[in-house]
Amino acid sequence: MSIVALISDLGTKDHYVSLVKAALLNNNPTIIPVDISHEVGTGEIGEAAFLFRSVWNSFPFGTVFMNGISSYKNSSKEHIIIEYQDRYLITADNGVFSLIFPDVNVDDVKIYLLNIEAADDKRFPMSGVFALAAARIAQGNYPELWCEKLEGLIKIKGLEPYLNGQDIVTQVMYIDHFGNLYFNLTKKLFDEIGKGRSFAIPVRSQTTINKFHERFVDVEVGNEVAFWGQNDYLVISMNREGGGDRAGTFNRLMNLDLGDSLTISFHGDANR
Numbered sequence: 664m665s666i667v668a669l670i671s672d673l674g675t676k677d678h679y680v681s682l683v684k685a686a687l688l689n690n691n692p693t694i695i696p697v698d699i700s701h702e703v704g705t706g707e708i709g710e711a712a713f714l715f716r717s718v719w720n721s722f723p724f725g726t727v728f729m730n731g732i733s734s735y736k737n738s739s740k741e742h743i744i745i746e747y748q749d750r751y752l753i754t755a756d757n758g759v760f761s762l763i764f765p766d767v768n769v770d771d772v773k774i775y776l777l778n779i780e781a782a783d784d785k786r787f788p789m790s791g792v793f794a795l796a797a798a799r800i801a802q803g804n805y806p807e808l809w810c811e812k813l814e815g816l817i818k819i820k821g822l823e824p825y826l827n828g829q830d831i832v833t834q835v836m837y838i839d840h841f842g843n844l845y846f847n848l849t850k851k852l853f854d855e856i857g858k859g860r861s862f863a864i865p866v867r868s869q870t871t872i873n874k875f876h877e878r879f880v881d882v883e884v885g886n887e888v889a890f891w892g893q894n895d896y897l898v899i900s901m902n903r904e905g906g907g908d909r910a911g912t913f914n915r916l917m918n919l920d921l922g923d924s925l926t927i928s929f930h931g932d933a934n935r
Contacts, residue, residue, distance in 0.1 A: 665726075666695045666697055666727070667687055667727045667729060667797045668722055668726055668728045669701070669728075670699045670715065671729075671731030671734075671789065672701070672732055674701055679790075682790045683793075684696045686795075687798060690798030702840075706733050708730075708758065709921075712762030713894075714837075715728060715763045717894040719748070719750065719763065724748075727752075727753065729752075730759055731793075732757075733757045734754070734789060736755055736788070740817070741755070742777040742778070743756045743774055743776060743777055744796060745760050745816075747760075751800055751806070753777065753793045753796050753797055755788075758819035761816060761819055773806075773812065774813040775810035775813060776811040776813050777792060777796055777810065778810075779795055824847055824852065827926065830926050831856055831926070833847055833848040833924060833925055834846065834847050834922055834924045835847075835922060836896070837921070838914050841913070842900070843914075844913065845897070845898055848897045849896055849897075850895050850897075851895065853897070857929055860932075861931060863927070864925060865925070865926070866899060875889050876889070879900065879901075883902065884902050885901065885902065888900055888902055
């Protein structure tokens with residue numbers, strides 16, 4: 664058996680995801696299709712990259728990932744298979760891999776041109792050429808045996824935090840269905856810049872966060888909270904225990920959307 668993990672902007676209202684799974688199973692009935700998310704914003708490869716990065720290492724070796732965001736090929740964007748860390752990503756060459764792994768060593772990555780004769784690579788590639796390729800890999804027919812190897816990928820830079828004096832300016836890179844805000848700042852980078860200094864995150868007028876917690880319930884209901892997510896990114900939210908009209912609304916309370924920024928200021932001497 665082999666796992667094929669799916670990300671798309673197809674939603675769950677319609678039949679499109681079922682067509683993809685049916686194609687996978689018709690080509691290889693031992694496949695286990697796993698949904699990561701189908702609620703990514705249309706064409707939002709930055710959101711897709713965030714989700715891939717959040718789960719990549721949680722899946723076992725040999726997993727095949729399929730990226731259904733911006734999946735159509737054209738004269739400048741081929742369909743490809745990327746082999747990295749003993750896992751595979753089937754995608755259009757749209758820059759998503761460079762957003763998942765911005766610091767990757769190119770020597771650790773293998774890239775193949777995905778071109779299967781008579782497979783649908785134009786109308787609905789996820790249920791066509793992507794599903795057929797995933798089924799082949801799941802059967803042990805690895806791309807190095809039937810694909811042309813490529814050199815180089817389309818690379819794009821995503822939202823990245825930057826320094827403004829001693830401050831970090833960080834942007835919202837993902838909002839989950841609870842309204843929790845994920846920022847493009849990792850704990851590693853925060854520690855490297857902060858060097859143990861005190862800090863302040865102004866989340867709303869007259870409201871500042873100056874410490875991290877491990878759980879929502881570490882602050883009182885209705886209070887803002889900052890913590891490091893399982894994927895090591897900064898999360899800012901609110902203790903909404905009990906739900907009600909507070910559940911799923913924190914980003915609106917803060918008036919923040921994807922790409923909006925907050926400034927984290929540090930106090931004290933970083934050289935101590």
